Amino acid sequence: MSRLFTKDTQAIFWNNNKTAIQRMLDYDYTIGRETPSVAAIVAPTSNSKFEKFFYGSDEIMVPLYKSTTEAKAAQPQADVLLNFASFRTAYDVTMEALKIGGFKTIMITAEGIPERLARIMNQAARDAGVTVIGPATVGAIAPGAFKIANIGGTIDNIINSKLHRAGSCGLVTRSGGLFNELSNIISINADGIAEGVAIGGDRFVGSVFIDNLLRMESNPDVKYMVLLGEVGGTEEYKVIEAVKDGRIKKPIIAWCIGTIAKHFSSGVQFGHAGASANAERETAEAKNKAMAEAGIHVPASFNDLPGTIKEVYEELRANGTIGEIPEPELKPIPKTRRSKQFICTISDDRGEEATYAGFPISSVATPDTGKGIGDVVSLLWFKKQYPKWATEFIETVMKTVADHGPAVSGAHNAKVTARAGKSVVEALVTGLLTIGPRFGGAIDGAAKYFKYADDNNLTPAEFLAYMKKQGIPIPGIGHRIKSLKNPDKRVEGLKKFAAEHFPRTPLLDYALTVEQLTTSKKENLILNVDGTIGILMVDMWRALGYSEEEIDEFIESGTLNAFFIVGRSIGFIGHILDEKRLAMPMYRHPMDDILYDVQKAEEI
Ligand code: ACO
Ligand code: LMR
Secondary structure, eight states: OOOSOOTTOOEEEESOOHHHHHHHHHHHHHHTOSSOSEEEEEOTTOOOSEEEEEETTEEEEEEEESSHHHHHHHOTTOOEEEEOOOTTTHHHHHHHHHHHOOOSEEEEOOSOOOHHHHHHHHHHHHHTTOEEEOSSOOEEEETTTEEOTTTTOSHHHHHHTTTTSOOSEEEEESOHHHHHHHHHHHHHHSSOEEEEEEOOSSSSOSSOHHHHHHHHHHOTTOOEEEEEEESSSSHHHHHHHHHHTTSOOSOEEEEEEOGGGGGSOTTOBOSSTTOBOSSGGGSHHHHHHHHHHTTOBOOSSGGGHHHHHHHHHHHHHHTTSSOOOOOOOOOOOOSOOOOOSOOOSSEEOSSSSOEETTEETHHHHSGGGTOOHHHHHHHHHHSSOOOHHHHHHHHHHHHHTSOOOTTSHHHHHHHHHHHTTOOHHHHHHHHHTTOBTTTBOOHHHHHHHHHHHHHTTOOHHHHHHHHHHHTSOOTTBOOSSOOSSSOOHHHHHHHHHHHHHOSOOHHHHHHHHHHHHHHHHOTTOOBOHHHHHHHHHHHHHHHTTOOHHHHHHHHHTTHHHHHHHHHHHHHHHHHHHHHHHHTOOOOOOOGGGSOOOOOOOOOO
16 A cells, blocks of 8 residues: 555544534545545434535535444445544444454544553554554645545645645654644645655554655655654654665655753653653654664754755755646635535436436336336335336336225215315325325335344244234234135235236245234235235335345335325325215215214213
């Protein structure tokens, strides 16, 4: 891995840290990335499915997941984990990600992870070949490709520091603040940086100076390196070794800050946990001296660092190692942006012609298109183009349930309302309002419970016992007038369709074994039309490749009853128009059809 990040790198962001994520997306937009650098957010306590962010003046939806496992499964291409968990959870989040696998880089922002845990975590990552940036860091950047969260600061600062496109320097610091300072110095005295990492200020960080410098040595974009060390630790000596034994050949400019420490009594610790010298060779002075002796460019003081950078850079320009860097065109972030109130993912009326899930209406509406109402449903309800057998099944269902005579609950209600002088829509709504767990609306329930029983390998007897315990009649079983002796032809029709066109019908096969048991108790306890539809829809979705979670979601959101709602609306409207055509007077129920049992109310 010679480059830490590329323009295709995508990350999973652990924690819904909106400001930091927005900064990343603003950067992406400015530099003209094709895909947003954040592919997913892990937000364990959120019930939302996505978070909206600006991408230029537009908004995009970044999916939210409850766990890293889910996020990684849904976005396998995202190979960077930005671990923004607190110091209490950062260890667990990192260890879990290492277990899941598929991450090349993990950045840990938390400061103060217990040192014992940090060491275990860093070693586990090293063993797995994963680069850890941090803990206690603002991250890293590959200018013009990928930027972690807040590194580099605001967009204006980024452009001023030439962090919007790749330069020639590889920069490694401990501190994030000094990283920004250094990138600014490099932009003024040279042509910016190709890759930069703030490795973090804790005593035990994952990737150390040498890891990053060795990678930069093999990164062809990096022509020279700047290392900003700190008092404390001996990591700089590993760099000296690599320079001496030839593993690093590119020029290095280095400075170890903290030379002031010698003016204090021993053991003084600077801002970072790791910034404290425990031995003479850990002092900034000793390290600067050793680095200079090894041929590393060490300035006389921090104030001379810009001059040294300029000198090395100009020498590399002069000998042709570094060429001219073209300035890319940047896309400015609009000054004012307005968040959208509504989201629509199914249709669009902004163009010349409105579309259903990307298909112009004219491409599905007329008979010559070969598309039917089943295709329209598959586009607008499921945002997919279902195969013919599935769209024909949807149409078969809707046609099958369009009406069942005037006596059924809903039609009766619609007729009574129409006769009370109400409009088509009012009468239709009263009919629709009867659709529920007993009438026409048992489809979702049937799918839910039969699927549950089948998923849990319940025998029909166990399933019946389970439902009895729940205290609800089995949705999809039973009919007022249909029975074994008076079979429901609609059910037979749907079963025949499935036998001829479905690849498999495992849930229907199971439901029929349940029906055998229920009808042995009472012959009207057949698998009814609602049950058959719900169960076959699950078989259809499974055959179409939907996951169990997706199917459960369809069931939970009431998708299945919707087939009955649309189908039966045709019949209800028929009955309402019938009433209007016949100019029927207001209906009053015959009193002799009502059992009056009214007692005088007792005084309390
Ligand atoms: N599961 C278990 N037992 C049932 C079921 C059922 N789905 N349905 C009826 N029973 C039992 C009753 O508890 C009753 O038991 P009991 O005699 O021991 O007291 C017995 O069977 C007789 O019930 P009935 O009163 O004859 O059934 P009824 O005709 O009143 O009910 C109904 C018909 C409402 C459809 C009922 O079977 C039911 O609630 N089914 C589940 C809901 C359903 O699937 N509805 C959609 C029907 S199709 C459509 O509307 C398009
Ligand atoms: C229907 O489709 O409306 C019927 O199955 C219900 C009924 O009561 O006949």
